[in-house]
Amino acid sequence: REIGDRLIELKSELEDLEMRECVLDQQRVWVQQSIKNVTEDSHNLPLAYVKHEDICGCFKDDTLLAVRAPSGTQLDVPIPEAVQNDQRKYQIHLKSTIGPIDVLLINQD
């Protein structure tokens, strides 16, 4: 009888969880659409920028590269391999098929 009771309890809980998952899916779609509306709004687009000092304030003392690229641009980071003298080689490869990529060097010095 305990197993029977547990079975009923589980079925009810699963129904409840299914409903909650549906609600979550719906809410995610809403928020995604809302973000799209806000970011593509012509009144907001000209104001969607950060200043150089904003970025420098987030990454103190680092050399920074700001990359602006068309949607879908592929960024590949090969797994670093040790070359001579145990020096690892780190690379970033950017490839666009739609338009040019802009890279800005922000050197805080």
Added chain:
Amino acid sequence: AQECQNLEVERQRRLERIKQKQGQLQELILQQIAFKRLVQRNRAAEQHAGRAPPPNSVINLPFIIVNTSKRTVIDCSISNDKFEYLFNFDNMFEIHDDIEVLKRMGMACGLEAGRCSPEDLKEARALVPKALEPYVTEMATGPITNVYMTGA
């Protein structure tokens, strides 16, 4: 008993999926709040200054940032049409997207860390649809942990 065990497994799977989806929703909510606050800040600054900042002093969204030590030597090769870049670094680097930068700037009201003042919470709640306000309230004190149910 076998059916009970199967349902237990299913229950666990669903709970994991719901937890993951709540995390994704949390991230989307942060994005919306951060973006709106950025636009508000810039609008207020431009109105105060009476003009927009010079174009070469700002970076428009979306962007990504690559950061590395200032001692790193970076070698850059660019194709003629600028469709392709290859960077070689002699040291480690990190890559962050614009939303991460906005969070570090404080544009997400501290919600990403679960630390949000009452004033910032009030402002953050006003930037999302009413149905999502309970999420924002809960994020103010930590990540969403309860399986939260709001009206569809």
Added chain:
Amino acid sequence: SCLTPNSAYTYRINGSPSKELTDINRMIRQGGV
């Protein structure tokens, strides 16, 4: 052109989630292990 899913991490700008960048950064920090 020699890159494969086994030899490189790929992120698509405005397409991949932020988590992909977190994974890349972790991989770099761990020295490719």
